[in-house]
Amino acid sequence: MEVFNIIDLEIHGDNRGSLISVESFTEYCPFEIKRVYYIFDTKCDVVRGEHAHRNLKQLVICISGNCDFILDNGVEREIIKLNTPSKAILIKDMVWREMTSFSDNCVLMVIASDFYNTNDYIYDYGEYLREVKKLKGEKV
Ligand code: T46
Numbered sequence: 850m851e852v853f854n855i856i857d858l859e860i861h862g863d864n865r866g867s868l869i870s871v872e873s874f875t876e877y878c879p880f881e882i883k884r885v886y887y888i889f890d891t892k893c894d895v896v897r898g899e900h901a902h903r904n905l906k907q908l909v910i911c912i913s914g915n916c917d918f919i920l921d922n923g924v925e926r927e928i929i930k931l932n933t934p935s936k937a938i939l940i941k942d943m944v945w946r947e948m949t950s951f952s953d954n955c956v957l958m959v960i961a962s963d964f965y966n967t968n969d970y971i972y973d974y975g976e977y978l979r980e981v982k983k984l985k986g987e988k989v
Pocket of ligand 1: 884886888897898899907946959965
């Protein structure tokens with residue numbers, strides 16, 4: 850799917866442990882970082898997300914534990930298991946996302962290209978599909 854990339858982040862490790870840094874305007878984070886938030890204490894079987902963003906890029910990293918990240922471009926759906934802090938998903942605009950199967954210790958960190966804006970969210974899957982079709986120039 851072209852709407853996201855899986856990235857192996859560089860680990861700076863030595864005998865004291867490991868460190869990963871994320872910077873703006875890099876190959877893996879091609880935007881200015883304007884917001885960071887993290888999701889934790891989520892019950893295993895809940896489903897979070899269930900929306901798309903019209904104009905927001907995000908880099909998602911599971912910095913502790915594991916969870917499933919589901920990405921949907923309106924045609925196909927992929928489930929990505931996030932289970933290491935060295936793997937990131939770069940999610941582009943107009944991607945439907947859902948997160949589930951959270952482990953007890955799961956901490957999902959999200960680095961975003963813009964400030965929090967509720968107007969950017971599409972919460973209705975039917976509306977999401979209509980907007981995807983419009984963007985492709987298809988009849989809705
Ligand atoms: C996304 C996925 C991966 C804020 O006040 N500021 C913020 O920056 C965010 C992201 C949320 N909130 C408030 C709004 C809600 O009252 O925090 C509460 C939970 O947010 P939400 O229900 O949107 O959480 P998720 O886990 O469903 O979705 C979040 C992001 O909102 C979304 O952009 O891509 O994580």
